Amino acid sequence: xxxxxxxxxxxxxxxxxxxxxxxxxxxxxxxxxxxxxxxxxxxxxxxxxxxxxxxxxxxxxxxxxxxxxxxxxxxxxxxxxxxxxxxxxxxxxxxxxxxxxxxxxxxxxxxxxxxxxxxxxxxxxxxxxxxxxxxxxxxxxxxxxxxxxxxx
Amino acid sequence: xxxxxxxxxxxxxxxxxxxxxxxxxxxxxxxxxxxxxxxxxxxxxxxxxxxxxxxxxxxxxxxxxxxxxxxxxxxxxxxxxxxxxxxxxxxxxxxxxxxxxxxxxxxxxxxxxxxxxxxxxxxxxxxxxxxxxxxxxxxxxxxxxxxxxxxx
DNA sequence: CATAATATGATATAAAGTATCATCTATGTT
DNA sequence: AACATAGATGATACTTTATATCATATTATG
Numbered sequence: 555x556x557x558x559x560x561x562x563x564x565x566x567x568x569x570x571x572x573x574x575x576x577x578x579x580x581x582x583x584x585x586x587x588x589x590x591x592x593x594x595x596x597x598x599x600x601x602x603x604x605x606x607x608x609x610x611x612x613x614x615x616x617x618x619x620x621x622x623x624x625x626x627x628x629x630x631x632x633x634x635x636x637x638x639x640x641x642x643x644x645x646x647x648x649x650x651x652x653x654x655x656x657x658x659x660x661x662x663x664x665x666x667x668x669x670x671x672x673x674x675x676x677x678x679x680x681x682x683x684x685x686x687x688x689x690x691x692x693x694x695x696x697x698x699x700x701x702x703x704x705x706x
Numbered sequence: 707x708x709x710x711x712x713x714x715x716x717x718x719x720x721x722x723x724x725x726x727x728x729x730x731x732x733x734x735x736x737x738x739x740x741x742x743x744x745x746x747x748x749x750x751x752x753x754x755x756x757x758x759x760x761x762x763x764x765x766x767x768x769x770x771x772x773x774x775x776x777x778x779x780x781x782x783x784x785x786x787x788x789x790x791x792x793x794x795x796x797x798x799x800x801x802x803x804x805x806x807x808x809x810x811x812x813x814x815x816x817x818x819x820x821x822x823x824x825x826x827x828x829x830x831x832x833x834x835x836x837x838x839x840x841x842x843x844x845x846x847x848x849x850x851x852x853x854x855x856x857x858x
Numbered sequence: 859c860a861t862a863a864t865a866t867g868a869t870a871t872a873a874a875g876t877a878t879c880a881t882c883t884a885t886g887t888t
Numbered sequence: 889a890a891c892a893t894a895g896a897t898g899a900t901a902c903t904t905t906a907t908a909t910c911a912t913a914t915t916a917t918g
Contacts, residue, residue: 570884570895570896572883572884572895572896572897574896574897575896590873590874591874591875592873592874604898606897606898607897607898607899607900608874608875609875609876609877609897609898609899609900610896610897610898612874612875612876613896613897614896614897617896628780628781628842629780629781630780631874631875650828652829652832652834652836654834655837661832661834663828663829663831663832665828666824666827666828668824668827668828669821669824669825669827669828671824672818672820672821672823672824672825673821673824673841673843675818675820675821676802676815676817676818676820676821677804677815677843677845679815680804680813680815680848681847681848681851682804682806682813682843682845682846682847682848683845683846683851684804684843684844684845685807685844685845685846686843686844686845687843689825689841691825691829691834691836691838691839692836692837692838692839693829693834693835693836693837693838694834694835694837695833695834696832696833696834699833699835722864722865722915724864724865724866724914724915726865726866727865742904742905743904743905743906744904744905756867758866758867759866759867759868759869760905760906760907761866761867761868761869761906761907761908762865762866762867764905764906764907765865765866766865766866769865783904783905783906
């Protein structure tokens with residue numbers, strides 16, 4: 555189970571995946587599209603008796619982000635669960651996100667060497683040294699391309 | 707003068723660069739770093755007797771963005787004036803922004819063909835068709851690289 | 859000048875995010 | 889088991905960011 559893998563992953567960093575954190579992560583994993591902090595909050599509070607304060611959600615999202623279990627999309631201020639919780643994928647290089655304009659789904663992909671090089675090169679022409687890269691690219695996913703073609 | 711060029715540019719689109727719009731644009735052009743909407747508001751209201759409401763600033767920023775006189779940085783929710791108001795530069799391809807972590811300055815650059823191709827290629831491997839690209843890349847600008855080296 | 863279209867003012871409110879301090883809980887120590 | 893301590897959460901208040909809505913003013917055009 556994914557949550558179990560996340561727990562192990564936390565433990566390796568000397569961190570704990572508490573009940574609340576599990577709850578937040580679970581909500582994000584069940585969503586097919588990115589959620590705002592307050593959307594996460596509302597979903598959490600549906601399934602619980604004791605309401606969680608907004609502050610906690612932000613804290614927990616920060617935590618999960620540090621643990622690389624969750625990624626924050628800075629263009630929309632929303633959050634998605636990492637696509638690689640289960641597998642032993644490492645975030646070596648930059649991670650990019652492909653945002654579908656049709657269905658709001660997100661695809662997480664590793665940066666290719668070519669893309670990283672090209673961008674670094676681009677920055678270098680004006681003397682800039684890049685420190686981080688994470689892009690959010692808008693487009694249309696396969697599914698939506700197909701359904702659009704058939705008038706759906 | 708830059709404002710004059712902006713005025714012409716608006717006129718070409720059948721739009722008007724009114725006094726208020728000029729004021730907002732002027733504030734942004736004078737700033738060495740991106741400003742939030744409310745920062746723009748405060749600066750505008752320093753130099754005027756009649757206070758402008760927040761709503762107007764947002765409306766005007768939207769307008770200026772449509773006219774490509776101003777760009778919005780989605781990672782920080784801030785605004786910068788376009789680097790190409792004076793020249794007859796066209797925004798053919800994607801525009802990227804290099805954000806200096808040292809001095810908060812912003813460098814606006816055109817996407818290189820290599821970078822665009824590499825990213826498009828990357829998206830294509832998972833069946834994604836890109837529609838737009840605009841990146842905000844963090845790094846260190848030339849000036850800050852030099853001053854850091856000398857312990858400043 | 860009348861009038862329609864644009865632009866701005868004014869007010870209220872929603873949504874997003876942070877600061878701060880109190881309380882609770884897991885964990886290790888004696 | 890009792891205790892101390894660090895880490896996590898609760899509670900409250902507040903700041904920042906953004907939008908909705910309706911009234912008023914300004915400009916272009918017949």
